Amino acid sequence: MVEVASASQADIDWLVRQDASAGKAWVSRCVALGEYLLARQAGEIVGFLRFSRFWGRVPYMEMIRIQPAHRRSGVGTALFLAWEEAMRAEGARMLMTSSECDESRPQDWHRRNGFAEIGAIELPGLQSVPEVFFIKHIG
Ligand SMILES: CC(C)(COP(=O)(O)OP(=O)(O)OC[C@H]1O[C@@H](n2cnc3c(N)ncnc32)[C@H](O)[C@@H]1OP(=O)(O)O)[C@@H](O)C(=O)NCCC(=O)NCCS
Structure with missing residues (x-):
C-alpha cells in the first residue's frame, strides 16, 4: 500500500540527496511551504513530487x-492522484506540468494521467531542447 503525505523537516536530508538539483535552501523552502509530497511503502520513502504555483495560483508539478x-x-500514479486531490480541495481547476521535448516516456505518462500538450518554449542558454508544457483541467 502506498501512503502519501507532505514532507516534513525530518525528510530534508533525504530530499537534498534525491532532488539534488534543487539545492538545500530550495528544498527547505518547499518543505516549509508544503510543496513536497512523499510516497511511502512500509515506512520507506519510494518517491517524491515537488510543485509550485504558476502565477502564484495554478499548481505546477515541477518534478x-x-x-x-x-x-x-x-506508486507514481498514487502520488500524482493524491496531489491532484489536494489541489482540487484547495480550489484549483487546472494543473500544469512540463518536460523536455525529447523525454517521450515521461510525456506519455503525463498524457496517461489526463494532461494535454499545449505548446513548447525554447530556453536558450538554459536547455538545449525546447520545454513542452501540459495542462489538465480538474474543475
Ligand atoms: C515517470 C514516473 C514518475 C512514473 O511513475 P511510476 O510509479 O513508475 O508509474 P506507475 O506505475 O504509476 O504507472 C502507471 C501506468 O503507467 C505506465 N507507465 C509507467 N511508466 C511509464 C512511462 N515511462 N511511459 C509510459 N507509461 C508508463 C505503467 O505501465 C502503468 O500502466 P499499467 O498499470 O497499465 O501497467 C517514474 O517512472 C519515474 O520516476 N521516472 C523517472 C523520472 C521522470 O521521468 N519523471 C517525470 C518527469 S519530471
Whole structure:
C-alpha cells in the first residue's frame, strides 16, 4: 500500500540527496511551504513530487520521481492522484506540468494521467531542447 503525505523537516536530508538539483535552501523552502509530497511503502520513502504555483495560483508539478526499484507498480500514479486531490480541495481547476521535448516516456505518462500538450518554449542558454508544457483541467 502506498501512503502519501507532505514532507516534513525530518525528510530534508533525504530530499537534498534525491532532488539534488534543487539545492538545500530550495528544498527547505518547499518543505516549509508544503510543496513536497512523499510516497511511502512500509515506512520507506519510494518517491517524491515537488510543485509550485504558476502565477502564484495554478499548481505546477515541477518534478515527480519514483525510486528506480519501485517504478511501474502504481506508486507514481498514487502520488500524482493524491496531489491532484489536494489541489482540487484547495480550489484549483487546472494543473500544469512540463518536460523536455525529447523525454517521450515521461510525456506519455503525463498524457496517461489526463494532461494535454499545449505548446513548447525554447530556453536558450538554459536547455538545449525546447520545454513542452501540459495542462489538465480538474474543475
Ligand atoms: C515517470 C514516473 C514518475 C512514473 O511513475 P511510476 O510509479 O513508475 O508509474 P506507475 O506505475 O504509476 O504507472 C502507471 C501506468 O503507467 C505506465 N507507465 C509507467 N511508466 C511509464 C512511462 N515511462 N511511459 C509510459 N507509461 C508508463 C505503467 O505501465 C502503468 O500502466 P499499467 O498499470 O497499465 O501497467 C517514474 O517512472 C519515474 O520516476 N521516472 C523517472 C523520472 C521522470 O521521468 N519523471 C517525470 C518527469 S519530471
